[in-house]
Amino acid sequence: MRTWRELREDVKYEALLKLCQKRLADEAGELEDDAALACIEDTVLKLPALRSCDHEEKGVVIRKLFFRLRRDLDFLDDYARDVRVTEIMVNGPERIFVERGGEMVRLTETFDSVEQLEQLIRRIGSGVHREINEANPILDARLEDGSRVSAIYKNIALEGPILTIRRFPQTHLTMEDLVRWGTITGEAAQFLAELVTSGYNIFLSGRTNSGKTTMLSVLMGFIPREERIIVIEDSAELQVESGQRNVVRMETRSANVQGKGRISIGDLIRASLRMRPDRIIVGEVRGGEVVEMIGAMQTGHDGSLSTGHGNSPAGMLRRMEAMFLSAVEYPVDSIRAQIAEAMDIIVHMDRLWDGSRRVMEIVEVLPCEDGEIRLNTLFRFSPKEGLLPVGKGLHRREKLEMRRRYIPTIDGTEQKKDAIS
16 A cells, blocks of 8 residues: 555545535535535546555545544544543644553544645634734633644744644543542542642642543532632633532633733632632642732632642742742742642652552641641651541641531542531
């Protein structure tokens, strides 16, 4: 069988593409996929140029045409539908990788040209009403299925346009799933469930793709059902069980081509305070919005949850301090005192060499002493023993002892009344 490059040239693929595009446009009404495929097959099989092709080569040409004309993601659509694929990474038109089942695999399929890849990226952008071009070379968006898309245009990507699609589970994960996968132990999971129910402010830290968003989605399931939840995100990714729950979801908005209309996470946090929230959930803290988030936690909005990028719990606190300083000019001691007062628990996660995602530490944030925030480590992961309690009890027990209405179970089947002993 000829290579795709040879076959593409022999069958005059670009002319064939335009012909099929015209045939589909000439058909009356909106065609279903089966009818469109039949139309493409009919067009291809009637062409004299394809008589020299064998059955397999004709199948390749038909498949290429179908995906190019009928799928927003072109041939990547197959991988976007594969439940085992968690990430699709396009590093220019010819270097394409997918993460499938935790393993990185390079695809043999490629885009025919930079222009084809650019067209795909622009189509994704237009589908979410966001523009990407040389003047606006960075795109962050999400697809209808909740997948997160990041794209970089060719004028700042040295080896061609970059496209990254991160896919999230379509089924709603539970804490039992995370325990079964080894992400967290049953003991630590029960502990976190009780903290969420009791209204502790919890922050999830870790590097990219360490499982923070998944853990945040799971922890939200332990918020008492009668409480009103405000969810604020850059791009909606969290799995939120709405149903009969009192949930409000808000998403940021980029500025338009005139540089107007931008709505930031900080703007949405301020707006949420006038919506009678019981819980404020911020998908990710990246910058000056940390000021509004800390302020909300300090003004009676207990039980807030959020995530951020950090190498360790202590490193996350230093990053929050730096983000705070980038937004306002406060004395460092004052900033640290506010963070320590607002934050109760940090859960640090990481992705290990084998692709597994683990909770590495659970620490309690204690008041400042001599100008430094103190940390009380509650659970720590070791490669040999896993995630174990370190023997230090929770210092801030007031919310557990005074505010609990029930103790959740991690399987969600029953919730026991009365306070913890």
